[in-house]
Amino acid sequence: MEDGNCDTRCKSPILSTDGEESNEDKIKERCWDQREAVLGEPKCVICGRYGEYICDQTEDDICSLECKNTLLCRVANSQKPVRLPPAKKLPATDECFYVRDSDDKSGSLSLPINQAELLRKKLEIHVKGELTAAPIISFSSSNLPKKLLQNIEAAGYEMPTPVQMQAIPAALTGKSLLVSADTGSGKTASFLVPIVSRCASVRLESSTNQKKPLAIILTPTRELCIQVEEHAKLLAKGLPFKTALVVGGDPMAGQRHRIEGGVELIVGTPGRLIDLLTKHDIELDAVIFFVLDEVDSMLQRGFRDQVMQIFRALSQPQALMYSATISPEVEKMASSMAKGIVVISVGKPNRPSKSVKQLAIWVESKHKKQKLFDILMSKQHFMPPVLVYVGSRLGADLLSNAITVTTGMKTLSIHGEKSMKERREIMRSFLVGEIPVVVATGVLGRGVDLLGVRQVIVFDMPNSIKEYIHQIGRASRLGDEGTAIVFLNEENKNMFPELIEILKSSGAAVPRELVNSRYAVGSFSVGKDQKKRKHGR
Numbered sequence: 001m002e003d004g005n006c007d008t009r010c011k012s013p014i015l016s017t018d019g020e021e022s023n024e025d026k027i028k029e030r031c032w033d034q035r036e037a038v039l040g041e042p043k044c045v046i047c048g049r050y051g052e053y054i055c056d057q058t059e060d061d062i063c064s065l066e067c068k069n070t071l072l073c074r075v076a077n078s079q080k081p082v083r084l085p086p087a088k089k090l091p092a093t094d095e096c097f098y099v100r101d102s103d104d105k106s107g108s109l110s111l112p113i114n115q116a117e118l119l120r121k122k123l124e125i126h127v128k129g130e131l132t133a134a135p136i137i138s139f140s141s142s143n144l145p146k147k148l149l150q151n152i153e154a155a156g157y158e159m160p161t162p163v164q165m166q167a168i169p170a171a172l173t174g175k176s177l178l179v180s181a182d183t184g185s186g187k188t189a190s191f192l193v194p195i196v197s198r199c200a201s202v203r204l205e206s207s208t209n210q211k212k213p214l215a216i217i218l219t220p221t222r223e224l225c226i227q228v229e230e231h232a233k234l235l236a237k238g239l240p241f242k243t244a245l246v247v248g249g250d251p252m253a254g255q256r257h258r259i260e261g262g263v264e265l266i267v268g269t270p271g272r273l274i275d276l277l278t279k280h281d282i283e284l285d286a287v288i289f290f291v292l293d294e295v296d297s298m299l300q301r302g303f304r305d306q307v308m309q310i311f312r313a314l315s316q317p318q319a320l321m322y323s324a325t326i327s328p329e330v331e332k333m334a335s336s337m338a339k340g341i342v343v344i345s346v347g348k349p350n351r352p353s354k355s356v357k358q359l360a361i362w363v364e365s366k367h368k369k370q371k372l373f374d375i376l377m378s379k380q381h382f383m384p385p386v387l388v389y390v391g392s393r394l395g396a397d398l399l400s401n402a403i404t405v406t407t408g409m410k411t412l413s414i415h416g417e418k419s420m421k422e423r424r425e426i427m428r429s430f431l432v433g434e435i436p437v438v439v440a441t442g443v444l445g446r447g448v449d450l451l452g453v454r455q456v457i458v459f460d461m462p463n464s465i466k467e468y469i470h471q472i473g474r475a476s477r478l479g480d481e482g483t484a485i486v487f488l489n490e491e492n493k494n495m496f497p498e499l500i501e502i503l504k505s506s507g508a509a510v511p512r513e514l515v516n517s518r519y520a521v522g523s524f525s526v527g528k529d530q531k532k533r534k535h536g537r
């Protein structure tokens with residue numbers, strides 16, 4: 001549906017704010033023309049009456065033109081900064097970026113084999129498995145729909161990032177992929193671009209009116225689902241490509257209604273999608289793409305059974321699996337899910353982004369709060385907006401209150417016990433700069449693109465080094481420099497060997513207490529100091 005129109009999910013085909021569309025007489029003009037919603041029906045996001053229509057620009061449920069206008073005003077006034085980021089310039093440091101394209105028979109442009117190899121080597125792109133697709137050096141070399149190219153340009157993406165260079169053409173060949181690349185390196189668009197391109201083409205070529213979902217993207221958190229869906233909408237603007245967000249906390253009736261009205265993409269968390277599948281008849285037999293974002297987290301115990309249940313309901317879709325951290329075990333599981341999977345990795349796997357400067361500080365537990373207050377009140381060290389990670393929901397609430405009381409700064413907490421509405425509002429005010437500090441649990445640990453955040457404080461070390469890599473990754477997007485301050489003490493002893501390895505390989509200083517700890521021994525990359533200690537025994 002084009003801009004300015006409002007798509008309806010049931011009866012009235014078009015709703016327009018300017019009233020020029022032919023079916024305008026069927027559309028409720030004013031909010032009070034609309035009836036109240038009965039149980040299970042979608043509700044207008046503005047007034048709560050029956051949400052008979054879907055707003056084409058925000059994809060929200062609305063009851064009338066009046067509420068659409070109110071909604072669009074609100075979006076214009078408040079939500080702009082939460083949308084996709086402005087253009088980010090990629091560092092054009094490599095002469096390979098300027099290698100000229102050459103034509104191939106398919107209409108897309110690809111590099112000759114030797115140049116493709118050279119480019120992969122220079123950008124540290126590693127490919128395992130059978131893959132004919134060479135990396136692309138511009139989005140226009142991939143034979144994408146014109147509208148999609150315009151949307152990519154409008155998002156400010158001048159050239160593909162290394163992971164996009166290889167993953168986009170690879171996904172377009174129909175291969176299943178397991179992809180790993182640094183946090184903040186543009187992985188999301190590297191699966192969304194091929195999905196939007198392919199699904200829009202399928203719809204345009206289809207002769208039926210049936211609009212069963214063509215792609216499913218699963219992520220571990222609601223926040224990440226919301227962002228991925230927003231990103232998809234932006235890339236798909238003006239194309240026959242509708243999305244449905246399927247996450248807990250939002251009413252299920254509206255989500256079901258939306259899917260039944262016809263969508264191309266479902267973005268969701270596994271639990272809610274299973275709820276929908278088991279309670280209602282949602283047909284997934286047309287799904288051609290199955291994406292697991294943050295695949296290592298999605299295939300962990302807790303999620304794995306639900307993910308597999310959904311996967312089994314599909315008929316052998318192309319699987320695209322992504323994360324900044326991938327273990328051999330995940331690789332094995334991924335390979336068993338899809339035949340002929342191609343493994344693409346960019347840079348060194350399971351490493352923190354080089355753009356995040358890590359500052360590890362040894363602080364005893366009882367002094368952690370004071371240390372945090374000192375940092376937040378220091379002109380030199382405090383770089384808002386700041387994200388503080390803690391280990392529990394209660395801890396998040398208590399610490400955010402303590403920060404407000406001690407420093408006078410408005411601080412909020414975000415965790416899984418808060419309602420979707422609250423979480424959305426906190427995210428919005430954090431990203432527009434209304435709140436300088438947010439204290440979060442792991443719900444904000446992975447995948448979320450926190451524009452403007454350049455400082456992360458890991459107050460409580462997470463349970464695994466992988467989660468740590470994801471958490472500190474929030475401090476940098478696409479090569480912008482960020483800082484992660486990490487509090488450590490003997491309570492984190494289980495992670496000392498890995499942590500020393502990570503800090504050393506990133507060029508970060510290792511606190512003396514950590515090096516000298518008896519729990520540091522066993523590090524798989526034993527440093528000189530530790531070797532001496534070992535021999536000295």
Ligand SMILES: Nc1ncnc2c1ncn2[C@@H]1O[C@H](COP(=O)(O)OP(=O)(O)OP(=O)(O)O)[C@@H](O)[C@H]1O
Nearest residue numbers: 085088157159160161183184185186187188447449
């Ligand atoms: N080609 C591009 N040019 C400029 N900006 C881009 C490009 N591709 C993506 N971006 C922007 O880079 C930022 C990081 O991208 P994204 O969130 O997809 O990273 P990611 O690799 O998924 O990170 P994480 O592992 O933390 O989830 C986003 O703000 C995105 O809009």
